[in-house]
Every structure is written in C-alpha cells, then in structure tokens.
Amino acid sequence: MRLENQAQTSQLTPAADLTRAGLLNDISPNTWYYFSDNKNIAIQQLPSLPYKQDTRKYIHFMAPALINKKTILRFFLTNRSDVQQSVFFCPGWLVDTIELYRLTPGGSHVEALPRELPNDADSLGYRKITLAPHDSATFFAALSYIKAPSNSINPTLTRDTLITEGIVLQHRNKTSIDVITNLFAGLMLMMIFYAFSEYIQSKKPEFLYYIGYSICIGVLLFLKATLHNVTTSFNFFFEGFLDNIIFSAGYICYIIFHRKFLETSKHYKALDRYLLWGSAGIAILTCLYTLAFYFSPDFRLANNLETYTKLLLLATSTIFIIKGLGYHNRLMNYIVMGNISLCLLSIISLVMISMNIKIVSGVSVLNASLFHYEVGITVETLFFLFALSYKNKMEIIVSIQKEEKLKLETERKEMEKQVAVLAAKQDERNRISVDMHDELGSGVTAIRLMSEIVKSKMKDQTLPEIEKISNSANELINKMNTIIWTMTSSNDSVENLIAYIRSYAVEFFENTAIDCYFTMPASIPPREITGEKRRNIFLSVKEALNNVLKHSQSSVVKINISVNDRLVIEIQDDGVGINMEKLRKFGNGLNNMKKRMASIDGGFNIENKEGTRTTFYLTL
Known part of the structure; x- marks a missing residue:
C-alpha cells in the first residue's frame, strides 16, 4: 500500500518526455534528490525516502560534505510515441557509481535496470533507459561520487541515436x-x-x-x-x-x-x-x-x-x-x-x-x-x-670583473717574478763587480806597480816591453773600472751616468791639446736607467771621444747634456769635420755606436756642422 501511494505521488512529478529528448536535455526541473548517510539503502526503500525538489542548486557544489553520503535522484519519464524510445541518462560529471532502478507499474516493486553504457571510451557517466510505447515510469538513480573537492549534479537525457554527438558536445567540445x-x-x-x-x-x-x-x-x-x-x-x-x-x-x-x-x-x-x-x-x-x-x-x-x-x-x-x-x-x-x-x-x-x-x-x-x-x-x-x-x-x-682581477693578479705575480729575477741579477752583478774589484783589480794594480818599479830600477836601460806592460795594465784597470761601474746596481740612475761621463771626459782630455767643456742641467730629475743602457751609452760616448782625439784635429770639444723625457748627449768639436762621402760604409767605430744605441732602443746621429757633431738620444 505504501509503494502504491509513492507511485501515485510520482505521477504528480513533472514528467520528461523521451520523444523530445535530443542532445543533453536538462531534466533538473523533473528531478528530486535525497542525500543519505546510509550507503546500503534497500532498493525497496527508494520510493519512501523524503526527497526534495529542485536539483538545479547542485549544478555546482562542494563535494566533501556529500562524499560519504549516498545520493538518490528520483525522476519521472514518459514515452508518448507509438514506438519504443531509448535514452542515455547522465547525472553529472565526476560520478563514481551509477545504479538505476525503476518503479514497476502499480508501484508494487522496484527493479534494478541493466548496466548499459554507450560504445565509447568516454562512457562511464552514462546509463541507458528504455521505455515502451505510451509507457511512463518513475526512475531512481543511486549515485556515489569520486573523492574530489568539488562536483555537480546536472541530470541530462540524450537520445540513444545521438549519444556519440552528445559525448562530443559534453566532453570533447573545447570551450x-x-x-x-x-x-x-x-x-x-x-x-x-x-x-x-x-x-x-x-x-x-x-x-x-x-x-x-x-x-x-x-x-x-x-x-x-x-x-x-x-x-x-x-x-x-x-x-x-x-x-x-x-x-x-x-x-x-x-x-x-x-x-x-x-x-x-x-x-x-x-x-x-x-x-x-x-x-x-x-x-x-x-x-x-x-x-x-x-x-x-x-x-x-x-x-x-x-x-x-x-x-x-x-x-x-x-x-x-x-x-x-x-x-x-x-x-x-x-x-x-x-x-x-x-x-x-x-x-x-x-x-x-x-x-x-x-x-x-x-x-x-x-x-x-x-x-x-x-x-x-x-x-x-x-x-x-x-x-x-x-x-x-x-x-x-x-x-668580467673577476677576469680583470685575475688578469691583474697574474700580471702582479709576473711583475713580482720579474722583479725577483731582476733583483737576483742585480745581486749577481754586485757580487761580480766586488769580486772583480777585489781579485782582478788588486792583481792588475800589482802588475802595474811592479812594472813601474822595474822601470825605475832600470833607469836608462828600460825595455819597450816593460813600457807596454805598464800601459796595458793601466788601460786594463780603466776598462775594468768601467765594467765594475756598469755592473754596480747603485749606479742605475741618469744622474750617475752623466757624472761618470763628465769625469771620464775631463780626465780623457786632461793631457791633450784639446780643451773639453762640459754642460749639464743644474737639476737632474731622479730617473732610473739599467746597467745595460748605461754601459752602451757610455761606450758609445767613449768611442765618439776617441774619434775626436784621433781624427778631428780640433782644439775644443763641447759636451752638452739635456734631460727631460729624453736623455740627449751632444758632442761638438771644431775640427776638420767628417767626410760622409769617403766614410767607409761599414766603419767599425760608427757601426758599433749605431748598434749599441739601437740595442737599447736609442738613437745615434753624426753630421758635419762647424766641425763634427755627434748626438746620442734615449727615451727615458
């Protein structure tokens, strides 16, 4: 008797006509709902549950409160045509299980419908419902949802002949x-x-x-x-x-x-x-x-x-x-x-x-x-x-900064290495100069003294060889002093070079018929110059002074020295001058001066100008 009352009540529910079913027809107005905490509801209890109307408010809902519940949908379908009609029912989107039931005619019994899905990979959300001609029935859908934070209830019907198009429209049509x-x-x-x-x-x-x-x-x-x-x-x-x-x-x-x-x-x-x-x-x-x-x-x-x-x-x-x-x-x-x-x-x-x-x-x-x-x-x-x-x-x-820093560090280390090598060279130069002075110098001086003693004892019977020994010893002492001067690192300055040239020039022309005049700056800037450069400049000047004494036939020689960014040494005599046309192309003296100055990146020039003018210059 209870089932019959429920069947009569169902007749009052608006019916969805299957003959009008097309693509995804919304039957929310025709659907009632009930949420049950009991997931094992007996199917014969389905008609008697306290359903509520209007599922449209559940088109979008937060699922957590309903995940542990059983959702029952009740809807009434009718077929007013003269032929059998079949549709596919879709209750929503993320529905884990769908169980369909039908209330038998007269409302005396509830029967389960077979699980028929469309022939499509995307088919888990659909179940098939069939009605005979001019038949009407109340259906129940027992649903459970997947464990998702949100879900929906949106029941639709799609005609079975249009299910492929319906699935495409619902699930594969890109919005x-x-x-x-x-x-x-x-x-x-x-x-x-x-x-x-x-x-x-x-x-x-x-x-x-x-x-x-x-x-x-x-x-x-x-x-x-x-x-x-x-x-x-x-x-x-x-x-x-x-x-x-x-x-x-x-x-x-x-x-x-x-x-x-x-x-x-x-x-x-x-x-x-x-x-x-x-x-x-x-x-x-x-x-x-x-x-x-x-x-x-x-x-x-x-x-x-x-x-x-x-x-x-x-x-x-x-x-x-x-x-x-x-x-x-x-x-x-x-x-x-x-x-x-x-x-x-x-x-x-x-x-x-x-x-x-x-x-x-x-x-x-x-x-x-x-x-x-x-x-x-x-x-x-x-x-x-x-x-x-x-x-x-x-x-x-x-x-870039690191590369520059590394480059500077490498350059600094290279500089320190060069400085260390230079210092070692300077120490070695100083040691050699000391050894030459102490060992060779004393020996040559002894030879010179002994030759002079022999000369004094022999008086008028002096042999020419004794005189040669004395002169050679004298000349050797001068050369050795020059070498010692160039090798001593404490002499590596422009001022010391000029002073040494002046001293040598004055002494060189002291017992000759040539008067020597020396001009130099009153104040010489403190500029360093290596021993190699000092040696080559001095020997070049020495060669020029020898040429003046031997070949110039002059009575006066002037030595002018100037220092700024360059060291310039000018030697001017008032002699007969130099014949540039008859000069041997590869004269040893001039070639030596030229090579020496070129080896230290300096310059050399010789010309006829009121005698002979020889100029040496070096960029400091």
Whole structure:
C-alpha cells in the first residue's frame, strides 16, 4: 500500500518526455534528490525516502560534505510515441557509481535496470533507459561520487541515436577556457625548453627545479583542458587525487628553485629557513594527504589536508613577499613582484571556486576560475624572465670583473717574478763587480806597480816591453773600472751616468791639446736607467771621444747634456769635420755606436756642422 501511494505521488512529478529528448536535455526541473548517510539503502526503500525538489542548486557544489553520503535522484519519464524510445541518462560529471532502478507499474516493486553504457571510451557517466510505447515510469538513480573537492549534479537525457554527438558536445567540445588553458600549457612547454637550454649552458641546478615546476604546472594545465568534463577512469583518478599531487610537487620545486636562484642560504638566511620549512611542510602534508585519501573512510580528512597544503603554500608565499619587499635588491624585487601577481590571482581563483561567483554576466572566460590562475602564472613567468635577464647581466659583469682581477693578479705575480729575477741579477752583478774589484783589480794594480818599479830600477836601460806592460795594465784597470761601474746596481740612475761621463771626459782630455767643456742641467730629475743602457751609452760616448782625439784635429770639444723625457748627449768639436762621402760604409767605430744605441732602443746621429757633431738620444 505504501509503494502504491509513492507511485501515485510520482505521477504528480513533472514528467520528461523521451520523444523530445535530443542532445543533453536538462531534466533538473523533473528531478528530486535525497542525500543519505546510509550507503546500503534497500532498493525497496527508494520510493519512501523524503526527497526534495529542485536539483538545479547542485549544478555546482562542494563535494566533501556529500562524499560519504549516498545520493538518490528520483525522476519521472514518459514515452508518448507509438514506438519504443531509448535514452542515455547522465547525472553529472565526476560520478563514481551509477545504479538505476525503476518503479514497476502499480508501484508494487522496484527493479534494478541493466548496466548499459554507450560504445565509447568516454562512457562511464552514462546509463541507458528504455521505455515502451505510451509507457511512463518513475526512475531512481543511486549515485556515489569520486573523492574530489568539488562536483555537480546536472541530470541530462540524450537520445540513444545521438549519444556519440552528445559525448562530443559534453566532453570533447573545447570551450574557450580549454583553448586558453592549452595555450598556457604551451607557454609552460616553452619555459621548459628555455630553462633546459639555460641549464645546458650554465650547469646551474636551480634550472632543473624550474624545469620540474614547469613540467608539473604544464601537465596540470594540459590535463585540465584535455580531460575537462571527461568521464573516464583516468580523469576520475586525476581529478580525485593526481591533480593535487602534481600541484604540490610543482610548488615544492618552485620553492627550491627560489632558494637556489636567489642564493637565500648565502644572502638571506632567515628567508631561506622559512622557504625550507614551507617546502618541507608541503611535502609532509602531501604525504599525509596520500595516506588519508587511500586509507581514511572519511574524505573530509583528505580534503582538509589538501586545503591545509594550499594554505601553507599561501602562507609561505606571503612570508616570502613580505620579507622580500624588505630587501633592497633588484633581482629579489623581480621575483617578489611575480609572486605577488601569482598569489593575488590564485586567491581570486580559489574564491571563485569556493563561492561559485561570476565576475561578469553571461558566458566569458573571466568567469572561469582557472583562467585567473593561468594569468597569474603568465605574469609570474614574465617577471622570472626579467629576473633571469638581470641576473645574467650581473653575472657577466661579475665575470668580467673577476677576469680583470685575475688578469691583474697574474700580471702582479709576473711583475713580482720579474722583479725577483731582476733583483737576483742585480745581486749577481754586485757580487761580480766586488769580486772583480777585489781579485782582478788588486792583481792588475800589482802588475802595474811592479812594472813601474822595474822601470825605475832600470833607469836608462828600460825595455819597450816593460813600457807596454805598464800601459796595458793601466788601460786594463780603466776598462775594468768601467765594467765594475756598469755592473754596480747603485749606479742605475741618469744622474750617475752623466757624472761618470763628465769625469771620464775631463780626465780623457786632461793631457791633450784639446780643451773639453762640459754642460749639464743644474737639476737632474731622479730617473732610473739599467746597467745595460748605461754601459752602451757610455761606450758609445767613449768611442765618439776617441774619434775626436784621433781624427778631428780640433782644439775644443763641447759636451752638452739635456734631460727631460729624453736623455740627449751632444758632442761638438771644431775640427776638420767628417767626410760622409769617403766614410767607409761599414766603419767599425760608427757601426758599433749605431748598434749599441739601437740595442737599447736609442738613437745615434753624426753630421758635419762647424766641425763634427755627434748626438746620442734615449727615451727615458
């Protein structure tokens, strides 16, 4: 009797006519609903449950409160045609199980309908219903949902002959947000290639973490677009579990990337600790979420852990932004601005999901929560590129500075090495000059003295050989003194060179018929000159003075010396001059002077000018 009353009540429910069924006809106005805590309701109890009207408010609902419940839908169908009609019933999107029942004529019995699905891979969300001509019946759909944070009840009917088109329209027809999501997934693919090229060039590990982040977010967006409204086992797994795992893994990589890219462990130790704790916390919550998802009978625990994971990520991002704004660093500012954009737009996306609000009226991608999250990712990516460009520029500058510093250090070491070698040479020169003075000098002087003693004893019977020995010893002493002078490092100055030339010239012409006049600056600047240069200049001047004495037939020789940026020594006599045409092309004296001055990068010139003028010059 109770079933009959329920059957009569069913007749009062607006009936959906199968003859009018086409593609995805909404039967929400014809459908009543009931949520039961008992998942094992006896099928004979279905007609007596306290159903409520208007399922349209459940077109979008937050699922956690209903995951542990059994949802029963009741709807009344009729076939007013003269032929049998078949339709496919779809209760919504992420429905894990669908069990259809029919109230038999007269309301005396409830029978289960066979599980008939369309011949299509995307068919888990559909069940077939058939009515005889001019038949009417009350149907019940017992539903359970996948473990997803949001779901919907949106019952539709599609004629069996149009089911292929219906599936295409419902699950494979790409909407504007799907196309845009694919574009954003393509953007992440580009960033993967870009980061990989950066890693190949620099071998920096932070780019591997950015690749991991880009892969996770790119795969997440691609699957969101590809599997949108698809009722397959993989999509149920993706929407229920895998999307949160990919999301968490991506942002763990993202946080580690920030730590490596900004070198927070070196420059921002306090911030580095927060980021480390944040990534560790997200990893721990993700593991707990996995355990709760598979082992807890109450989905609300897993859902709460997923919510806590996102709140921890939000808190970590907020701390990063607040502390990052306190650092006056351009690279940090770029990254912080990207995080601000991503954080704000992610919050907008979450608010739109949780409150089911629309930003604009009508159909628009602006009403899609995923679109705002994708815009946030894009803006963050742009700021990352700005930061990377700036960092590369700064690293180039630092690299150049290091190269210059290394170059200067190498030059300094080379200079120190040369100075050490020079010092060793100077020490050796000084040692040789001392040895020559002490050993050879005393010996030659002894020879000269003994020759003079022999001459004095022999008086008028002096042998020519004794005279030659005395002169040779005398000349050898002079030459040895010159060598000792050139080898002594304390004499390495222009002033000492000029003084030595003056002393030698005056002494050289002292017992001759030639008067020597010497002119030099009153003040000589302190300029160093090597022993090699002093030796070659002095020997060149000595050769010029010998030529004056032997060949000039002059009575006066003037030696003028000037010192500024160059040392110039000019020797002018008033003799017969030099015949440049009859001069032997390769005369030893002149050639020696020329070679000596050329060997020290100096110059030599000889000319007829009121006698002979010989000029030596050397750049100091």
